[in-house]
Amino acid sequence: MADSYAPPGWNYNPSGWSQRLPIVALAFVGFGIAVYLALYQWDVFASVWEPFFGEGSRVILTSSISHLLPVPDAALGAFGYLLDAVAGIIGGRQRWRTMPWIVVVFGLAVGPLGAVSILLVIFQPVLFDAWCTLCLVSALISVLMIGPAMDEFLASLQYLKQHLQGGSLWQAFWGLSDHPKALNRLRES
DSSP: OOOTTSOTTOSSOTTSHHHHHHHHHHHHHHHHHHHHHHHHHTTSSSOOOOSSSTTHHHHHHTSTTTTSSSSOHHHHHHHHHHHHHHHHHSSOTTHHHHOHHHHHHHHHHHHHHHHHHHHHHHHHHHHHSOOOHHHHHHHHHHHHHHHHHHHHHHHHHHHHHHHTSSSOHHHHHTTOOOOHHHHHHHHHO
């Protein structure tokens, strides 16, 4: 049975709470891990929990890559996860069409964070011959968030595409317009 708020042609609603709440929960877990790692990088904690890889976490978290920017990479990760959580909470079950702007922000926050996490995981053995357990968990969380977030992102892009042929794309992006011709074309496609 299709959700009545689902985009035309979809059998589920990518903006439904059942789709978004798991992403938000994962974002909060990722935020907690990233804050813990950032506090270690800022020398608030003398050591970091590492159950599997000996000194691996210390090596990774004190590496040149982790301090490439003025702010440690874990602090940037914490900010990214917090942005994911907030952007995931904002809006209702029809936000794919009523608030495309927040869905686009959400998709752009989740997607690149996942890509950066994958890149940082690749760096661990290649550049430093070490592994960091909590860094790997954080990367897994980022990757798990991508699929569901991209579904909603694609639903909003599908909706906005219909406004290219009728109505104001700008108004649709900000949720200020549901152009009837665009909605009809979306239902027909």
